[in-house]
Amino acid sequence: MLNDIQEVLYDAEQIQAKVREMGEKLSQDFEGRDPLVICILKGAIIFMSDLIKEMTIPLEIDFMAVSSYGQSTKSSGVVKIIKDLDVSVEGRDVLIVEDIIDSGLTLSYLIDVLERRNSKSVTVATLFDKPARRTVDLEADYTGFTLPDEFVVGYGLDFAERYRNLPFIGVLKPEVYEK
Ligand SMILES: O=P(O)(O)OC[C@H]1O[C@H](OP(=O)(O)OP(=O)(O)O)[C@H](O)[C@@H]1O
């Protein structure tokens, strides 16, 4: 698995420091608001579980699964809800937790869905951002690291469902997905 990595962009320690900083900031900004923190499966599970441990305020969590990449390194452009929330977002301050924003298609679809369900507010926290790849005009409210335009894996991010368990974020060797 490690042989398939071309370069480590941020190691486990750098990621943990950033996650702590984001958790502290979010705790201040969401103080007294009892946010509904939504993990976008599957990629965001690792970030989400580390992030909420750094948050010191009461909050609720729920999960949503959407998919547009499947077995590819390019978005299909079609976002599908595979698993919906268990609770209502009506009147709630919602915090969407994402691992990465790439084209922006997944998030623009999700923000639209959650706003139409009459949430009070929708805020986005992403650990990674690849702004060079955006096809829709969208920025996260909280961003951990800005990445170059390369396909990355680790810390939740996959290629064909593999590599999510790497504790760092790295660039996948192109020969892995080109073969
Ligand atoms: O900005 P976009 O181009 O839409 O890409 C970002 C989305 O793509 C990935 O999810 P994926 O569809 O691969 O599902 P997964 O989290 O289960 O891997 C990632 O976790 C984001 O949710």
Ligand code: HPA
């Ligand atoms: O670079 C990426 N890696 C893994 N999954 C992704 N989903 C969007 N961009 C990426």
Ligand SMILES: [Mg+2]
């Ligand atoms: Mg994926």
